[in-house]
Amino acid sequence: MSTIMDGLSLGAIYALIALGYTMVYGIAKMLNFAHGDIIMVGAYAILTTLELTGNPYIAIAVSIVICTVSGIVIERLAYKPLRGASPLAVLITAIGVSFLLQAIAQLIYGSKSQSISLPDFGKVVIGKYAINVSTIITLVVGGLIMAGLTLFVKKTNTGRAMQAVSEDRGAALLMGVNVNRIIMITFAIGSALAAFASLFYLMQIPSITPTLGSMPGIKAFTAAVIGGIGSIPGAMLGGVLLGLIEKICLSIPAISPYTTAIEFSLLIIILLVKPIGLLGKQIREKV
Amino acid sequence: MALLEVKDLEVFYGMIQAIKGISFEVNEGEIVTLIGANGAGKTTTMQSIMGLIPIKKGTVTYDGQDITKVPGNKIVRLGMTQVPEGRRIFQELTVYDNLLMGAYTVKDKKKIQQDIDEICTRFEILGQRKNQIAGTLSGGEQQMLAMGRAMMSHPKLLMLDEPSMGLSPLFVDKVFDIIKDYHKSGTTILLVEQNAKKALSIADRAYVLETGSISMSGSASDLLNDENVKKAYLGA
Numbered sequence: 001m002s003t004i005m006d007g008l009s010l011g012a013i014y015a016l017i018a019l020g021y022t023m024v025y026g027i028a029k030m031l032n033f034a035h036g037d038i039i040m041v042g043a044y045a046i047l048t049t050l051e052l053t054g055n056p057y058i059a060i061a062v063s064i065v066i067c068t069v070s071g072i073v074i075e076r077l078a079y080k081p082l083r084g085a086s087p088l089a090v091l092i093t094a095i096g097v098s099f100l101l102q103a104i105a106q107l108i109y110g111s112k113s114q115s116i117s118l119p120d121f122g123k124v125v126i127g128k129y130a131i132n133v134s135t136i137i138t139l140v141v142g143g144l145i146m147a148g149l150t151l152f153v154k155k156t157n158t159g160r161a162m163q164a165v166s167e168d169r170g171a172a173l174l175m176g177v178n179v180n181r182i183i184m185i186t187f188a189i190g191s192a193l194a195a196f197a198s199l200f201y202l203m204q205i206p207s208i209t210p211t212l213g214s215m216p217g218i219k220a221f222t223a224a225v226i227g228g229i230g231s232i233p234g235a236m237l238g239g240v241l242l243g244l245i246e247k248i249c250l251s252i253p254a255i256s257p258y259t260t261a262i263e264f265s266l267l268i269i270i271l272l273v274k275p276i277g278l279l280g281k282q283i284r285e286k287v
Numbered sequence: 288m289a290l291l292e293v294k295d296l297e298v299f300y301g302m303i304q305a306i307k308g309i310s311f312e313v314n315e316g317e318i319v320t321l322i323g324a325n326g327a328g329k330t331t332t333m334q335s336i337m338g339l340i341p342i343k344k345g346t347v348t349y350d351g352q353d354i355t356k357v358p359g360n361k362i363v364r365l366g367m368t369q370v371p372e373g374r375r376i377f378q379e380l381t382v383y384d385n386l387l388m389g390a391y392t393v394k395d396k397k398k399i400q401q402d403i404d405e406i407c408t409r410f411e412i413l414g415q416r417k418n419q420i421a422g423t424l425s426g427g428e429q430q431m432l433a434m435g436r437a438m439m440s441h442p443k444l445l446m447l448d449e450p451s452m453g454l455s456p457l458f459v460d461k462v463f464d465i466i467k468d469y470h471k472s473g474t475t476i477l478l479v480e481q482n483a484k485k486a487l488s489i490a491d492r493a494y495v496l497e498t499g500s501i502s503m504s505g506s507a508s509d510l511l512n513d514e515n516v517k518k519a520y521l522g523a
Contacts, residue, residue: 157387157391160380160384161388161391163377163384164377167378167379168377170334170339170371170375171377173337174337174359175360175363175388175392175440176361176363176368176392178358178360179360
């Protein structure tokens with residue numbers, strides 16, 4: 001039971017990060033490999049604000065703002081000039097941005113791991129199980145954010161425009177959609193989600209290094225591909241699935257050392273069986 | 288003064304020149320058609336006017352304003368839009384959401400609802416399939432949707448790129464009826480067509496595009512009776 005809860009909450013974290021990958025891929029048609037490092041940016045933002053103010057809520061707010069702004073700035077400076085360039089050039093730039101962010105963090109904070117003390121919410125006992133309150137918060141808030149995002153994409157003009165740009169950029173332009181603005185909004189939303197992911201991550205593992213974002217980033221990317229890259233429900237499903245599998249594997253001593261191998265094998269199997277991912281859309285090539 | 292004036296337009300794909308300095312104009316209230324064979328540069332011309340393909344040389348003026356370098360999304364706000372080649376409706380959205388996308392530049396919510404009701408009366412099939420995913424419509428229905436979607440922005444000038452392409456004869460007639468009707472309600476039309484006979488039959492004036500240059504122009508009725516045009520494009 002508590003394994004399932006832990007798995008779901010880790011899944012929510014992966015899903016939040018995976019949404020950033022999948023939305024940017026769907027709309028800007030690029031893999032933003034620097035996305036994982038936004039989690040690290042958010043983590044250091046929480047750390048520093050917490051040291052300065054001592055107030056965790058201000059820290060969270062500041063982290064969200066800093067992540068969102070970094071997302072927008074990175075898109076403007078690094079990716080926008082490459083609009084229309086070959087996908088490989090964009091990909092390499094994204095990897096470069098990832099290294100840049102890690103190097104900046106290392107310059108400011110050093111490479112040693114720093115611990116952070118977030119308020120401890122304790123545990124609640126439900127029936128015969130003791131469950132961390134932070135796990136429940138992650139699940140509830142993560143769920144609400146995802147529900148809100150789904151509503152936003154389906155029901156608002158901007159959300160509809162995002163779907164339109166994702167499907168056919170030229171046709172969206174003919175509707176009067178400012179494609180650059182939609183791409184910017186997508187980066188902003190993805191980065192804000194990463195800020196939440198970063199907070200929930202620190203609630204589970206309260207230590208920060210400049211490479212903090214790499215592993216959850218790559219796992220969330222895996223989740224996005226498993227769910228079907230470009231698909232929002234796919235990213236949520238992939239994230240939760242991967243979180244559950246990770247926690248279940250870790251809870252069984254015989255296979256726990258192979259957890260990561262199992263997760264990535266799952267990716268390979270799904271790519272073999274269903275290359276577009278679980279909820280992926282068939283890509284229509286224009287003839 | 289012409290509503291749309293294209294002057295010495297040149298467009299390149301890499302090193303290859305697709306449009307070799309063409310000039311034409313569309314006056315307010317006209318139906319003007321651009322006819323020509325496959326690969327003559329009709330679609331390229333249309334897309335470059337809307338800013339989908341960069342223009343190398345020449346100018347495009349709309350309503351007295353130079354729009355050569357204006358991005359497409361801003362051109363729509365000026366009152367000119369396009370039903371693109373191949374329809375390009377949003378396949379994954381519902382019919383209703385497609386129409387809402389067409390009204391992206393309209394801010395008045397009540398007006399949008401009125402317009403959608405009007406479009407759904409004009410195109411009954413869209414009214415019946417409002418909540419259906421657009422990708423499940425037939426080709427002809429998708430063309431109706433693409434036209435309805437473009438009408439949602441209330442263009443002063445509507446450009447249609449090959450609206451009859453790939454449609455059954457029944458739908459081809461329907462599409463041309465709709466264009467005539469819509470023109471009567473006060474919209475200027477620029478029509479690109481391979482179906483030259485049909486296009487010339489509803490147009491006021493026409494230009495013949497041949498491998499990136501305009502080879503002939505004149506009133507539609509004159510061109511319809513021109514021996515060369517007959518031979519090359521009317522299959523007579």
